[in-house]
Amino acid sequence: MNSNSCIFEFDKSFGVDFLVGTDEAGRGPAAGGVFAAAVYINDFEIAKDLTKLNDSKKLSAKVREELYDVILNNTINSIVCVEVEDIERYNILNCSLRAMKLSCEDVINESVKKIPQQVRYAEGVNIQSQIQCHHEFISGSPEHEISNQIQNDKSNILTIVDGNKLIRNYDYPQQYIIKGDSKSASIAAASILAKVTRDRYMQKLHEEYPQYNWAKNAGYLTKEHIEAIKKYGITKYHRKSFLKNILNPKTEQLSLL
Secondary structure (H helix, E strand, C coil): CCCCHHHHHHHHCCCCCEEEEEEEECCCCCECCEEEEEEECCCHHHHHHCCCCCCHHHCCHHHHHHHHHHHHHHCEEEEEEECHHHHHHHCHHHHHHHHHHHHHHHHHHHHHHHCCHHHHCCCCCCCCCCCCCCCCCCCCCCCCCCCHHHHCCCCCEEEEEECCCCCCCCCCCEEEECCHHHCCHHHHHHHHHHHHHHHHHHHHHHHHCHHHCHHHHCCCCCHHHHHHHHHHCCCCCECHHHCCCCCCHHHHHCCCC
16 A cells, blocks of 8 residues: 555545546636636546545646656546636635636546447446546636536535635535645546646746746746836736735836737
8 A cells, every 4th residue: 555545545535436636726826727627536446546645735746747657648627728818807715716616627528529328337447547627728618518418417426626716616516625736636646637737837937938037937036036027017918906015107108018
């Protein structure tokens, strides 16, 4: 049994056939979109390949990258981004929960397509493990049409959400888990997918605007980032609502669009 088997046992303890864990990355930064991921671990044999699985914030970038591909290729998962324009319009909390909602619905829909109902609930069946539903850098996704097959039977479905908020306008049973990314394997896996994907996204933005060093600070307001804003102004990727104490008319005039 691996050293972190308790996080897998935590997920099993819910006693449901279909457990979706979800987490987000990027609520705090002042630049870039917010990401959420959802993960359904459809074969707990994956535990032997995820002995280092934990809250993404407690892992080195190297370990996160190692775990990323294992999770991506051996679970049913989805990653969704809500971009800056929507964050400014609807606020960061609403956008975080929206990204979680979309990613969870993706996973549920993908599972219905890939795994027949009688197989998904059968005991002793080795459900195929090379399924992935990976939606990288998506913004403004349309409302998802949920399969009637799952809509009509929600008794064996549960979504566990990291933090202390529930997903709004969500049609499935859910429960929030405070510090869930260190308690639940599926939430920890979602945490890694969201974090690594967002870090890669910020690396791409860094290549466009290297003066802010987003590859290192991921858009958080480090001293270096603040000084760069004062010198160069802001970009289309900055969240103005996060910069009220920094921006002034002169700074905005310098803006890089």
